[in-house]
Amino acid sequence: MKIFYLFLFLILIEPSVSHAQEYSRDFGVISKEEWDLKTYDKDPEAPAVILFDQGKSIFFDTDEGGYDIRFTRTKRIKILKEAGIDYAEIAIPYYQDGFGKTEEVVSIEAYTYNLEDGSLTRAKLDQNLVYEEKKNNNWYRQKFTFPDVKVGSIIEYKYVVETPFLFNLPGWVFQTSIPTIFSVYQVSMIPFYKYAFLAQGIKHFDYRLSEEDRSERTFGKIVQNYGQNIGSGVVFHDLVHTFAMKNVPAFNDESYITSVDDYIMKVDFQLSNIYYPTGGTKEIMTTWPGLCESLNKHEDFGKYVKSCTRSAKKVLESEIDLNGMSQTEKSIAIIEFVRSHYSWNQINSKYASKNSKQLLNEKSGNNADINLYLLALLRTAGVDADPVIISTRNHGKIKADYPFEYFFNYVVVLVKIDNKSYLTDGTNDLIAYNEIPPRCINEKGLLVDDEEPVWISLVNHKNSIDSKNIRIKIDANHFVGEASVSINTSVFESFWYKNSFQNDTAKIREYLLKRGFSKVNMVSCFNFDRNRKPYVISFDSEFPIEQLGNKLVVSPFLNFPIRENKLKQKTRSYPVDFIYSKTEKYNSIIEIPSGYQLNSLPDDYHFGDDLVDIEIKFKNEDELIEANASYTLKKSVYQPNEYTTLKHCLDTIVKKFNEQIVFEKI
Numbered sequence: 180m181k182i183f184y185l186f187l188f189l190i191l192i193e194p195s196v197s198h199a200q201e202y203s204r205d206f207g208v209i210s211k212e213e214w215d216l217k218t219y220d221k222d223p224e225a226p227a228v229i230l231f232d233q234g235k236s237i238f239f240d241t242d243e244g245g246y247d248i249r250f251t252r253t254k255r256i257k258i259l260k261e262a263g264i265d266y267a268e269i270a271i272p273y274y275q276d277g278f279g280k281t282e283e284v285v286s287i288e289a290y291t292y293n294l295e296d297g298s299l300t301r302a303k304l305d306q307n308l309v310y311e312e313k314k315n316n317n318w319y320r321q322k323f324t325f326p327d328v329k330v331g332s333i334i335e336y337k338y339v340v341e342t343p344f345l346f347n348l349p350g351w352v353f354q355t356s357i358p359t360i361f362s363v364y365q366v367s368m369i370p371f372y373k374y375a376f377l378a379q380g381i382k383h384f385d386y387r388l389s390e391e392d393r394s395e396r397t398f399g400k401i402v403q404n405y406g407q408n409i410g411s412g413v414v415f416h417d418l419v420h421t422f423a424m425k426n427v428p429a430f431n432d433e434s435y436i437t438s439v440d441d442y443i444m445k446v447d448f449q450l451s452n453i454y455y456p457t458g459g460t461k462e463i464m465t466t467w468p469g470l471c472e473s474l475n476k477h478e479d480f481g482k483y484v485k486s487c488t489r490s491a492k493k494v495l496e497s498e499i500d501l502n503g504m505s506q507t508e509k510s511i512a513i514i515e516f517v518r519s520h521y522s523w524n525q526i527n528s529k530y531a532s533k534n535s536k537q538l539l540n541e542k543s544g545n546n547a548d549i550n551l552y553l554l555a556l557l558r559t560a561g562v563d564a565d566p567v568i569i570s571t572r573n574h575g576k577i578k579a580d581y582p583f584e585y586f587f588n589y590v591v592v593l594v595k596i597d598n599k600s601y602l603t604d605g606t607n608d609l610i611a612y613n614e615i616p617p618r619c620i621n622e623k624g625l626l627v628d629d630e631e632p633v634w635i636s637l638v639n640h641k642n643s644i645d646s647k648n649i650r651i652k653i654d655a656n657h658f659v660g661e662a663s664v665s666i667n668t669s670v671f672e673s674f675w676y677k678n679s680f681q682n683d684t685a686k687i688r689e690y691l692l693k694r695g696f697s698k699v700n701m702v703s704c705f706n707f708d709r710n711r712k713p714y715v716i717s718f719d720s721e722f723p724i725e726q727l728g729n730k731l732v733v734s735p736f737l738n739f740p741i742r743e744n745k746l747k748q749k750t751r752s753y754p755v756d757f758i759y760s761k762t763e764k765y766n767s768i769i770e771i772p773s774g775y776q777l778n779s780l781p782d783d784y785h786f787g788d789d790l791v792d793i794e795i796k797f798k799n800e801d802e803l804i805e806a807n808a809s810y811t812l813k814k815s816v817y818q819p820n821e822y823t824t825l826k827h828c829l830d831t832i833v834k835k836f837n838e839q840i841v842f843e844k845i
Contacts, residue, residue: 202360204231206253206337209292209299213333216257221426222358227263229359230255230333236349236366237417246369248342249285250349255335256357258328266357267291267325271338274347275317282342284321289336291325302327304336316526346463346585348374350447353381353424356431363423364446367392370415373452375464375581380444386423391416398456413456422446434745435755437572437621442753449583467582467625467632474568474584474627479530480551481627484566487535487555494539495560506596510562514603514612517553523606529568529590546606547590553605554592563595567602567635569624572758576622579634591615593626593635602637609677610670611710614639617671617758620815638815639759643670644713646764647739653772653842655731658724659697662737666716671759673714682707687716695738696720729844730778735767735797735806740836744829746822755817755825764809771802771842778843780804784835790814790821791828795835808836 203210219228233253238246256266269289273282289304302325309323325334342349351364363386368374399412430443451464465473475481495501499516501509521538526545531552538544538552550566557564568587570577577586591604594613601613602624610616619637626633646667653660668676680686684702691699698721705715725732740763746755771777777799786793795808810832817825 202230204233204361206335207290209333213255213257214294216259218259219358219360222429225263225358225429226260227256227258227266227357229355229357230257230361232353232359232362234349234351234364236364238367238369238372241343246345246371248345248348250340250342251337253335253337255333258330258332258334261330263330263357264328267328267332267334268322269325269336270312270320270322271340272314272318272320273340274342274344275319276344277316280343282340282344282347285339285341287321287323287336287338289323289325290334291327292333292335293327293329294331300327345372346450348372348448348450350445351422352443352445353427354430354444356429356433358429359424359427361423361425362427363421365419365421366448367417367419369396369417371398371454371456372450373454374448375451375583377447377449377578377581378445379447380442381424381446384422385425386421388419388421390419392419432746432748432751434747435757436753437756438575441576449581449585463583465582468630470582470584471625471627471632472629474529474566475629477530479532479547480566480590483531483534484551484555484558487552488559490535490539491552491555491559494556499556501560506562509560510557510564510594510596510603511612513556513560513562514553514605515608517549517556517605518608521549521552521605523549527571527574527588529584529587546604549605550590550592553603557592557594565593565595566590566627567593567624568627569619569637570621571618572621573618574621577625579623587625589619591619591624602635609710610674614641614670617674620758639671641670642760642762642811643672644668644762644764645672646762647736647766649735649737649765649767651733651735651737651767651769653724653731653733653770653775655724655772655775655844658726658731660722660724660733662696662720662722664718664720664737667713668715669713672761673710676714676716677707687718691718691720696722727841731772731775731842733769733840733842734837735769735804735840736765736808736836739765740808741829741833742837744826744833746826746829751819751822753819755822757812757815757817759815760811760813762809762811765807765836767806769804769806769840771804774845775842776845777804778841780840781835781838784831786828786831788824790817790824793828793831793835797840804840806840810836 202213213230219225234250236248236250239249241247258264258266271284271287273284275281287309291302293300304323304326309321312320312322314320328334353359353362395414395416397412397414424444427444430439433439436442449464453461453463499512501512504512520542522543524543524545528545528547531547532545533548535552538548554564554566567590569589569591570587571589574588591602594601594603602615603612604615604619607616615637620639621637623634624637626635648665650663651660680690682704684704687702688699700719702718706712707714722737780797780799783797784793784795790813792811792813798805
């Protein structure tokens, strides 16, 4: 048998990875240096530090004559600050396919070490305190909390997971929200499975080695004849790959990104080919045209759309009157019909989970059930439409160099009319017909077509607006401000308010009370069901006025502007993703209180470039102060080379939009 490996790594002439510090890496053996560690010198603010994190995956023989994978992980953490105690809560994920096959957490072993009056104490995890939690239909996790953890504790654990899913060879994450002194992963490959190797955020490993294991393994029956192996079996050696990194910094800038998994240092493996010992090959990593072809032939994708045609005709004949409508009007009517008649069950999938009859009867399904049925309705009505498979933001970015079906977890619809096109989604009725929800805006999607693959941008170029009109009157005797406020929003800003509060005035009132208002009355909402109109919230309120001696201090825009710039790092190596471009406007009129005069007014300010516009103006006239301010983030995504300018602009917005007006008693 011919033996294939995707990994053709150079063997580094390096006998071992030099220790960053001389810490033990043996489970249960704690060194004096670990106890002496009070802060981590490379990150003095770190609440905890991972002393080592070691993983190992091997293929082992099963009773059925095949292979499963055994993954073993050993990890040790030093708790340095009070906040580090949070890292004593552990979750071990495992997968079930829903058809009877499941990964299994075979064993868990965990200890807390403390130094009490010069003596070492060890508290063992009580296995009865390990509990199971369901994350979604396929993913579960076993969770536990280390006992007796405090600042100075060392915690370590070891667990074993066995999986029958050879497509899901465990990857390895080198970087977490706390620094790691040493991390190593070893995976032993057998020649029957070929995996694509995907490294992210790693310029080079501190140590990488590929070598053949000396031990012989066999598959099938082997017979020795005059020193030669004969028979139907195969003799082979594992090829062992080792990856190691030391002094890995914490990933602690999680603001304005799609998913942490898109940027942390890690390695992933995707099954690309199977080489059967008895002969024959199965290709898993196909081409993009091949992937589209397989989807179009799939029972729960392309064939599902065709199977919906009969019921789609009946719905169009009996429930949607399209007579006399243009193509655009037809598409709008069909999209709005689907959104109002079928509810999304919060499950993401690119495959339908039920047939059209079940969907019509139950009026509920996953996003593919709904959107592929929407596609069938559009096509049956003569509207040009195609499916686009995407990855939602929390699922991670698509790696366009690797045509794996695994990267996609959702499907939307591309509608094409008169040489113009738009994306739509039937699961959400809080956005316009020609928009997809923010959770779906993740760079690009793949048009499922029988011809050449076409990548579709998911970016929405409409500018979303949040405009606040404020009228403030001050009761100087009781140090109370009264404000009448109107919030006018469009596109995704409108979606945020609608989705957050569902037009519930009680929820809106609760939200406003948390924003610094002492009383909120007369809350009204407009255009909740009219997605092409601005969504409006209006209310009356009271708030405390700050008194400094004989002066009154007022924030002209109340507590609405951002008060903290979440961009904390000096530089950033990955984009800042706001999802959509945005304008925030404020118009505030403040009545000068009786018996007071204006003491000071903030300066006007203007800045504009290709990235951001900022403007703020103040005017004192007829016993009124008028304050107008706005800023526009012109791009939905800012690249790393734009980070410094963007960070400075956000600092300016925080400072300028929160400046106060001072009135002095006459």
